[in-house]
Amino acid sequence: MIAALVPLDSASAFEIFGFHLFGGGDKTPPPPDAVTYSVDLEVIGDDSIRKTLLNASTLEEEKGEPSPGSAALLSRARADYQHLLAALYTTGHYGGTISITVDGREAANTPIDAELGDSAEVKITVASGPQYHFDDVTIVNRPGPIPDDHTVPQTPEELGLVDGAPALSGVILASESSLVGRWREKGHPKAAIEQRTVTAYNDRDRVGVDIVVAPGRSAVFGGTTVTGTSRMDPGFVAWYAGIVPGEPFDPDDLERARDQLRRLDVFQASRIIEGEEILPDGSLPIEISVAERKRRVFGFGAKYSTIDGVGLEGYWRHRNLFGRAEKLGVEARVGGIDAEDPDQYNYRLAVNFLKPGVFTPYTDFASTLYAEQERPDTYRSRAVGLKAGLSHRIGRRLTLEGYGLIEASTIDETTVGDGDFLWFGLPAAVRYDGSDNALNPTRGFRVNWQEQPFYEAGHGNFGFVSEVEGTVYRGFGGVRNDRVVLAGRVALGSIYGPPLDDVPANRLFFAGGGGSIRGYPYRGVGPINKKGDVIGGRSYFVGSVEARVNVTQSIGVVPFMDFGNAFRSEFPDFSERLRFAVGAGLRYNTGLGPLRFDVAVPLDPIDGDPSVAFYIGIGQAF
CATH class of the missing domain: 3.10.20 (Ubiquitin-like (UB roll))
Structure with missing residues (x-):
């Protein structure tokens, strides 16, 4: 069983799912x-x-x-x-x-x-009376017709105002929003509905609609001003938002700017306000209004697992070191502390630094200095390392990453991948997120592709580490209210170049655990040696399928099946048996994402594997 203790903010009351656990439950008596x-x-x-x-x-x-x-x-x-x-x-x-x-x-x-x-x-x-239907719909754009563009609706029918269709007022309002949005996308920020006439013909249960659209002047972005800053550099905030003066007005640029401001993680609130009027030179001033968060934050947590034992973790972060959202964080984690011998514990201490807006508003520098000990059943790894590099966003969905990595490690108590190692790597990644929500996707897909050329100096080996993962989501029941979402994931990886014994055990691939094959121990699935112990492989393949069913607006159930394995060979060997697990979960939807509780049963357990495993988390499993 796995349970978690979540750190709490100081408050007089704490409430979960509507139940007051302590204090704060009194109601104000009604007036006389x-x-x-x-x-x-x-x-x-x-x-x-x-x-x-x-x-x-x-x-x-x-x-x-x-x-x-x-x-x-x-x-x-x-x-x-x-x-x-x-x-x-x-x-x-x-x-x-x-x-x-x-x-x-x-x-x-x-x-x-x-x-x-x-x-x-x-x-x-x-x-209620009878339901009315559309009849005689006209749309007029002043001063003339909208320029031809096949990417936007051109006729009342394309807007949903179809003669003979039910005359729902929401369709009329949505069509007006689409008409205004069309002109804004073409650089007319002050487009508006000049006139709307809706006429109900009671003698024939019909509704006529006349809409006049006034696009207003086209505009370019003017200067950007920032208000509300106290410790942040307002000039940096304006630059990082990425709104370029002189560029044609585009609402997509404003949405990307909002995303940029959220990424800084230093504001508890931010607004982008368009100027009330287009200036005589054709420019539209932009104001960014912000309210800053506290600069320092810390937290801690605890967890327990019948598989992995007791674990503690804590962190401290500074969100704004020098006025441009530079972030410094220290995190510490220790696991398996119920073991009698401290040498059996799992440790990690890391110092993280992030500098947003390097070279361009969409390029960040990140680095991590770490020391750790991993103590799974089949090896012990002690390592220190440094990883540093750049991340660059292209649009709102595509991200490119490139880093340098150096790690010194000592591996022992294992039959493969033991000894002293010095690893030099150049990991790079391409990430595309085409889903509609980060924590609770219902439509779209994601693809992550990572390549890492490396040189291991201890044994003089060159090689590559390749990994690719794809997920897909398909909702049924309406764009805004999907009752059922089918989700699938496939991931595979390969280490090619050196032989298995020359790869550090902590760099080998394992499967199993909450992010892999639920129901099996973390890093508990892979090649098995003569002693019956699971050792790492040079390749892996895992997959998952889920049906996410919303029973109510807040509660959902999720039956799922996970499968996969890790292999000795450089590439996945599908002639070997895959390991399977099935299970079901509950979801409680919150504004931040669903709370997740999963129960999984391994179908191909070996000695030492649990008969059932429990998982708790925030967000969907993938």
Whole structure:
């Protein structure tokens, strides 16, 4: 079993899934003139819109809490006329009627200062009437037609305003947003809907729509000003955002700038504000408003596993050393501390430094100095190393990385890859993220490809380490509300050049564990020596398939199957048996990503493997 203790911020109350664990659970008593009330909704006509009406009603949403008084309840009821009318329009019902009574009196005709009793009965009656359909839709762009561009909608039909289709108000609003967005993408930042006329023809249940779009002047980006900084260099913030004065206005550039500001990790809030007017020279001023976070942060955690024992970890970070978001971090980790001999512990101490905005706003320098001991069942590794290099982003999805690496290690207590090693490597990577969400993807794919030429000086060997991983996600049930997401992953790697015995054991490939084949011990799958111990291989292949099913908005279930192995050969040998595991998990969706709890069962265990394993984490497994 695996469990984790999460570090807590100091607070008077801590709440998980709505349950107060300590303190903070008291409620403010209602005022003496509070009015409790019940709500009854009757739908006459199209009962399929009942849920839409209930979701739109403030009376329904807040009925569990007493109203502060009679006037507040009547105000709430009067506001619901507009809420329910808008809900009718979203479903294409333009001829409906709405009645809201409080204790039998129509709310719209009841004086706001009328006194109600301690409790009241609210009756909502909605006669939906027939559903209306589009008819006679026209769109006019002033001063003339939009330039030909096949990448954007050109006709009402392409915008969803199809004659004969249900006249949903949301379709009209979405089409207007698309029309304005089209002009903004073409460099017109002040494009707007000049006029919208929606005419309901009650004699034939039809809706006519006339939309006039005013694109306004085209513009280029003007100067960028930064407000709200205290320790950050405002000139650096403006430069790092990447908004280039004189370049044609493009909303995609603003979105990339927002992503850049998030990457700095020094702001608790940031906004990009477009100037109210285009200046006479055709430029649009841009303002970046920020609020800085605390510069220093630290944390700690603990975990327990029946496989790996007790572990502790902690970190300290400085987010802004010299005013340009330079980051310095120290992290320490120790595992297996329930073992009697401290020599059996796993240690790691690392110092990390990150300098954003080297050469270009999209290029970062990163380095790590580390010392560690790894103590799996089949070897002991003691190593010190330094890794340093650059990461460059091309667009929002593609990242290139290149580093230099030097590591000195001593490996013993193993049948392969033992001795003293001095490793020089040049790892490089290409990463493409075409998914729609970092922690909870529902569509798209990701590809990571890594190559590392190396020279191992202790044995005089040259070689290459190659790894590639691909994941794909396919959602079903709607772009914004996928009830089922099928996810798949395949990863493989190879070390070619030196023989198996000349590769340091800590550089060999293993499979198994939460990020590989769930159900098996971490680094517990691979070639097996004559003693029955798992040793590393020069290649590996692993894969996973999952069905992520949302039961409610917050709860999901995930059946999955993982498979793979590591091999002695330089390239994966698919004539050898793969190891399989199956399992299921629960997901609790939060604003930061899903909390993950997985239970996995190995189907091909060997001596020493668990019969079941548990995993807890944040975000999807891949």
